[in-house]
Amino acid sequence: MIIIRLDRILADRKMKLNELAEKVGISNVNLSCLKTGKVKAIRFSTLNAICKVLNCQPGDILEYIEDNEEM
Amino acid sequence: MIIIRLDRILADRKMKLNELAEKVGISNVNLSCLKTGKVKAIRFSTLNAICKVLNCQPGDILEYIEDNEEM
DNA sequence: ATAATATTTAATGTTTATCATTAAATATTT
DNA sequence: AAATATTTAATGATAAACATTAAATATTAT
Numbered sequence: 001m002i003i004i005r006l007d008r009i010l011a012d013r014k015m016k017l018n019e020l021a022e023k024v025g026i027s028n029v030n031l032s033c034l035k036t037g038k039v040k041a042i043r044f045s046t047l048n049a050i051c052k053v054l055n056c057q058p059g060d061i062l063e064y065i066e067d068n069e070e071m
Numbered sequence: 072m073i074i075i076r077l078d079r080i081l082a083d084r085k086m087k088l089n090e091l092a093e094k095v096g097i098s099n100v101n102l103s104c105l106k107t108g109k110v111k112a113i114r115f116s117t118l119n120a121i122c123k124v125l126n127c128q129p130g131d132i133l134e135y136i137e138d139n140e141e142m
Numbered sequence: 143a144t145a146a147t148a149t150t151t152a153a154t155g156t157t158t159a160t161c162a163t164t165a166a167a168t169a170t171t172t
Numbered sequence: 173a174a175a176t177a178t179t180t181a182a183t184g185a186t187a188a189a190c191a192t193t194a195a196a197t198a199t200t201a202t
Contacts, residue, residue, distance in 0.1 A: 087147090087148070087149090088149065089147090089148065089149085099148085099149075099150095100149095100150080103149060103150055103151085104150085104151090106149090106150095107149090107151090109150090109151085112159090112160075114158085114159085
């Protein structure tokens with residue numbers, strides 16, 4: 001599965017989710033959905049804006065975790 | 072901008088785009104679109120399948136390149 | 143060069159899902 | 173307990189993935 005890790009980097013930047021949402025240009029509601037894995041895809045425009053605001057690479061926030069096949 | 076780098080890793084794995092497409096479970100046409108930046112978003116299910124097949128992390132294929140504002 | 147293979151582009155259509163918005167619930171901080 | 177932050181829920185418009193077919197172009201092998 002793919003997850004979006006925002007907690008760490010937000011803590012690093014001492015930034016709140018609301019602030020990031022505003023700077024990124026999406027609603028805090030939708031950013032929360034992104035953060036909590038409620039979302040099935042992401043637009044590159046959104047990912048781009050997040051990377052720009054956080055000054056980071058996609059790899060800093062996107063993580064692939066091998067699915068557990070035996071469950 | 073966000074780009075998907077597949078050339079390097081495909082070369083590393085000595086794998087053709089067609090083969091990857093088949094293993095990922097999307098058409099080679101659409102994988103080509105992904106690879107050449109014709110696509111505006113990506114489903115996590117697709118990104119997940121790519122990472123799984125290539126045994127890599129999103130950061131290995133997704134790259135954020137700062138847009139040149141002055142152009 | 144030419145045949146075979148691989149990749150890209152184009153065009154159309156279905157289906158999926160982002161993201162907006164509003165409202166309410168829950169969690170966290172002051 | 174008040175204020176602030178985050179999450180959940182629900183609805184809807186709009187955008188776009190991805191499928192498919194076909195054709196064009198590029199690459200590799202003979």
